[in-house]
Amino acid sequence: MGEQERMVEAILFASAEPVTVAELTARMPHGCDPAEALVTLRRRYDGRGVRLVKVGDAWAFRTAPDLGHLMQKETVENRKLSRAAIETLAIVAYHQPVTRTEIEEIRGVAVSRGTVDQLIELEWIRFGRRRMTPGRPVTFVVTEQFLDHFGLESARDLPGMKDLRAAGLLDNRPLHALRQSDEEEPASGQSELFED
Numbered sequence: 001m002g003e004q005e006r007m008v009e010a011i012l013f014a015s016a017e018p019v020t021v022a023e024l025t026a027r028m029p030h031g032c033d034p035a036e037a038l039v040t041l042r043r044r045y046d047g048r049g050v051r052l053v054k055v056g057d058a059w060a061f062r063t064a065p066d067l068g069h070l071m072q073k074e075t076v077e078n079r080k081l082s083r084a085a086i087e088t089l090a091i092v093a094y095h096q097p098v099t100r101t102e103i104e105e106i107r108g109v110a111v112s113r114g115t116v117d118q119l120i121e122l123e124w125i126r127f128g129r130r131r132m133t134p135g136r137p138v139t140f141v142v143t144e145q146f147l148d149h150f151g152l153e154s155a156r157d158l159p160g161m162k163d164l165r166a167a168g169l170l171d172n173r174p175l176h177a178l179r180q181s182d183e184e185e186p187a188s189g190q191s192e193l194f195e196d
Contacts, residue, residue: 004028004037005044018058084115089124093146093158097128097139116140124149 007028012019024034038059042052045061053062063071081089088111091103103111119125124146128139142155152158 001037001040004032004034005041007032008034008037009041012052012059012061015060018055018060020058023058081118082115084109084112085118088115089119089142089146092119092125092140093142093155096141096155097131099131099137099139101137103140 008024011024011027021035021038024038025032028034038052045052049064049067050061051064053060084107087107088103091106092098095102095106100111100116116125120127122145123143125140126143128141130136130138146152147154
């Protein structure tokens, strides 16, 4: 019987999923009685740090309920920001204090509630003062955590246009040249739609 208990213990210990009595019977040598071994093992593990428990019609080792807190592990989850979140964060950083409507005007699209909520949850933006305009809209500003994360003393230390161009993050043509070149290029396929 002691050898049967050892075999059942080994199978259950190595299994990632609970094991049924039928599966134990199929794995063990002919003539073994895993059901009896399970009863004995269950008594042996009673009161220990690990318990033998029945899960549906299967059996598995589980941590004693009063020791579950020892198995908890906190991890830092790195999440990438969506493009919308990055754009919204940049607008808040460079135009603060800024309202949701102003963010939408700059981006050209509506700002979803989830995007703003994510940035608030990360503690990179927070609510600022309300504007003294009709509707008293709330404004958004960057937080100390944002400044700390990016190694800035204040929002004034954010890189300017020259710095961003030097880093290769922006086109090197001046902004007014970009606007002129966009205006000069005719929209392809549009001229035949309108009469002269």
